[in-house]
Every structure is written in C-alpha cells, then in structure tokens.
Amino acid sequence: MADTISQDEINSILWRACDSFRGTVDATEYKDYILTMLFVKFVSDVWKDHYEQYRKQFGNDDERIRRKLERERFVLPDISTFDYIYGTREAPNLGEVINEALEHLELANKAKLAHVFRNIDFNSDSRLGNTNKRNHILKNLLEDFANPKLDLRPSRIKNLDVIGNAYEYLIGRFAGDAGKKAGEFYTPPEVSVLIAKLVAPQPGERVYDPACGSGSLLIKCAAEAGSHNIAIYGQEAISSTWALCMMNMFLHDMTIAHIEWGDTLLEPKHIAADKLMTFEVVVANPPFSLDKWGAERAGEEARHYNRWHRGVPPKSKGDYAFISHMIESTTPGTGRVAVVVPHGVLFRGGSEGEIRRKLIEENLLDAVIGLPSNLFFGTGIPAAILVLRRDRSKRTDVLFIDASREFEDSKNQKKLRVDVEVAKVVATYAKRKNVDKYAYVALRKEIEVNDFNLNIPRYVDTFEAEDAVDLAAVQTEIDGIEIELARVRKEMAKALKELGL
DSSP states (O other), rough: OOOOOOOOOOOOOOOHHHGGTTTOOOTHHHHHHHHHHHHHHHHHHHHHHHHHHHHHHHTOOOHHHHHHTTSSSSOOOOGGGGHHHTTTOOOHHHHHHHHHHHHHHHHHHHHHHHTTTTTOTTTTTTHHOOOHHHHHHHHHHHHTTTTTGGGOOOOOOOOHHHHHHHHHHHHHHHHHHHGGGGGTTTTOOOHHHHHHHHOOOTTTTTETTTTTTTTTTHHHHHHTTTTSOOEEEEESSSSSHHHHHHHHHHHHOOSEEEEEOOOTTTTTEEEETEOOOOOOOEEEEOOTTSOSSSGHHHHHHHHEEEEEEETTOOOTOOOHHHHHHHHHHTTTTEEEEEEEEEEEHOOOOOHHHHHHHHHHHHHHHEEEEEOTTTTSSSSSSEEEEEEESSOTOOOHHHHHHHHOOOEESSSEEEEEEEEIIIIHHHHHHHHHBBBTTEEEEOOOOHHHTTOOOOGGGSOOOOOOOOOOHHHHHHHHHHHHHHHHHHHHHHHHHHHHHHHOO
C-alpha cells in the first residue's frame, strides 16, 4: 500500500464508486449514498487511527482507551464502523444493515448528527430496486470504498483538507450530472470565491447564508477569513441538502457551524430574543424568482420580523424576499451582503421597483456585478451579484461592473478563473474607478434619472464599433468573382458539349 495518496487519486477513486449507481439511480439522488459513505469511511478511519495511537500509549488498559475515545469528536459504535459494514457485504439484508449502522451513529452523536441521515435510505425499493439488485449495488459500493488506497487515516493523509476537498469535488461532479436540480445544492466554486472576496469576512465575525445548499459558499467565506475564529450560520429548506451541508461542515472541520433545516422565508430559524439574529456578513445564491414564497403571510410577518417593510415582493417572484431578509439580518454599521440574482431584479417594476428605489435611497446598494450566462447549473440565463453595505456613510454612488463577456468556455459550462476573471472583478471593486467598457461609478442622480433602473447596459457602455467597410474594395472583389464565375460556366458548357450532354 502506498504511503501517500494525492488529491487527484482520492477524487478518482471516489468518482469511480459512482459507477455502481449510474443507469440505476437518478443523478440527483445517488450523491446522497456516495457522500454518506464517504463520511462514514472518514469517521471510521479517524476512529481507527486514534484507537491505534491510544493502544500504543496505554497498552492493554482498555478502560483508559475507552474513556479517551468517548471524548473524540464523533463516538463510533462498533456496529457503525465501515469495517463492520464491509464485513456484512454478502448479507441478504445489506440495505437494512447500513441503515441500522447510520441510526446507531446518529444516536451516539445526537448533538451533532441528529436527523442527518433521516432521508438516506439504503434499503429503498423505489430508489435502489428490488433486494437482489439493491444488494448488488451496495456490495459494489462497499468494495469501492474498501480500496486500500482510500485509507483516510489522518496519520496517513496528513493534510485533512483533502477529505473536504474530495467532498466538494464530488458535489461539483454531481451537479454536472444533476442538470436543473443542481441549482438546489451547488454554487460554482469560483462564484463562491468571488462573493467571499467581495464581502471579505474577518476573524471574529459571523457569516450567514439563508439558502446555504450544501454549504460551499459558507466554506469559501471561512477560508477567505483565514482563521478558525469565525462563526458559520446557515439555513436550508431541502432536508437532504441540509444533511449534505452538515456532513460538508464536519469534513471541513467547521466546528462553529450552526446549520438549520427549514424554509427561511416562512420560518427563519436563527432568532434571538424573538428577533432576527444579525451578522457581519450575509451571503447567498438563493433560488431564482421563487414562486409561492409566502407573500400571503406578509401581515403576520410584519408583527414578528418586519422584513418586508420596504414593500412585499410579488408572490410569484421571491428574489426581493431573500434580499430583504438578508439586509434585515445584517449588523448595523458593519453588515455586508452579497447575493446572486437574476437580471430581472435590476429592472422589474411594481413592488420590486419600489423596494429597489428604497434600497438605493437608504444608501445600501454598493455594487451591481454582471456575470456571464450559462455559469450556473440549472439555468443558462445570465445572473448578477448585488453587494449591499451598511457602512456607506462616506459615499452614495453605485459601482456597475459588466463581467459578462470575460470567462473560460469549457465543454458544458462557462467558468470564471480565480486568478483572471475573479481577480479582475475584485480589483475593480476595490479601486472603484471607471474602466472603459467594463466598469462605471454611477452617481445617485444618474440612477434617479433612470427611474432607479439598474440594468447594467444603462451605465456600462460595451458598444464595439464595427470596422469601416471599404465599399469600393468590396465592389471590386464582387466584379472579380463574377468574371471568374463566367469563365467557369463557359468551361463547363464546353466540357458538357464534348461529352454530348
């Protein structure tokens, strides 16, 4: 067995494990089984590693070893270890065995893992087929994870970041397979990096994402802060995605992460003294133009959290509902917001136009950044990032950046390169200067003249003049073509006559 293993090797082994499910289980679902098994394998290998260390330290003193293990980050019952599950791979009820292992793992770690595996059913007929087919799939899955190269003990891996990186890698690959539903759990990593750099979280601050998906945006914000002294908060409406986020946080060693399950617009969970908690940094890539988001409850809402005091967004488009919630969740004086939105948010009228006007008049809007189309899984439409800040006492202008034409064009999706396109946006945002055909600093008066319409082309002129056409040269070229055509026709007629045709 090799002493070391690279990130690419781990990623490759894990991706091959997905072959057991392809063609049998929908791509939006088999991610749950793979990622759950990766979590179990990692926890088991960490437990095994620490047990071996304590055995060397305490010899055969099982009582001292047991007390030490009980203080581990996760307590692992014998029935929940990967080795135990792997040993039962020929069992006729293999799905039940794995479900029972997960149940015991939850019970032994209630404070951390309660309900995390509730929607992961390894014994599901509807997802995995009948018993014979299901056992075949699960046996192959276990054998893939038993690959000696996939030994994830910390003493061997050394850099535990590779585990979190592998998890993120798989989520990204699953997003590619999942199509439209990928938007429910995945934000492209380079977009997450861009958002993190725009809001610049600092050590000691709290970061919140009200539509956190699998948690990648929160993780990028924590990485940008460069410190473990940062508190992570999030809420996710889809329970299976919430479970992925919880496991993602654990695998990235995010010990101060408070991730709640539930609909943020209908039932925000981060509440203190019957009011919304506030955070220095609030980020999100919420679902675009969410229908039936809860507008009918606006009156009841006003008595509690009063998030829609600038106006109630239309019931068929929840974009400004998320934006309003995010602003009300920021700390006075220091709060920063960065949110991904569809372009309609920039110019639609009605109640949305009224909310937009008030945000600008309150001097909250700091920047509007246009992104390329086909950047996000699940939609080909172009999106934008709105940056809003509560620390704008020294300026009232708004920076517009048109980054829609600069990207790396890959096979299926456009991408932003962190060291190229992302770096350019961040540098432009920091300098806050006009850049020809790329950025424009608009005064409040200009936005008022445009009736508070934020459509980027109104401010950033990207018109490219076409090269002048030399009509005389074109005519000369046409004349030459016509002469050549006449010559060819004459030769063809001669040839046909000689052939008697």
